[in-house]
Amino acid sequence: MSHTTLPEFARVLRPGGVLQLTFKCGCGVLTLPDPDYGEERTFRLHDEHTVLARLGELDLALIPPASEGELGGVMHFTNNNGIEHCLTWSRKR
Numbered sequence: 379m380s381h382t383t384l385p386e387f388a389r390v391l392r393p394g395g396v397l398q399l400t401f402k403c404g405c406g407v408l409t410l411p412d413p414d415y416g417e418e419r420t421f422r423l424h425d426e427h428t429v430l431a432r433l434g435e436l437d438l439a440l441i442p443p444a445s446e447g448e449l450g451g452v453m454h455f456t457n458n459n460g461i462e463h464c465l466t467w468s469r470k471r
Contacts, residue, residue: 384429388436391470397438401429403454403462410459426452426464438468 387397402408404423412419430440430452443450453465 384432384436388433388438388470391438393470395470396441397433397468397470398465399429399433399468400463400465403464408461410461412459421461424464429464430466433466433468437471439471441467441469 387399391397401424402421403426405425407420407422409418409420411417433440440452441450450467455463455465457463
């Protein structure tokens with residue numbers, strides 16, 4: 379994430395506010411064809427542990443799922459292009 383994106387998300391959240399964040403996992407940059415757009419698209423990849431650590435530094439706490447099968451914490455999924463994504467929920471303290 380850029381040096382300004384996560385801090386800005388944290389700044390505009392009120393205490394108790396929830397940030398749902400989805401990003402592509404990995405390191406570096408990935409370019410691949412996207413048939414939905416009919417062109418190549420380029421994405422910056424982010425390390426999950428680095429993003430989670432940065433959220434903690436910004437006073438955002440990971441929200442665990444309330445029970446088995448509920449949304450919360452960290453989820454991983456792969457899209458139709460085979461790119462791994464990370465989805466997180468954090469609450470501003």
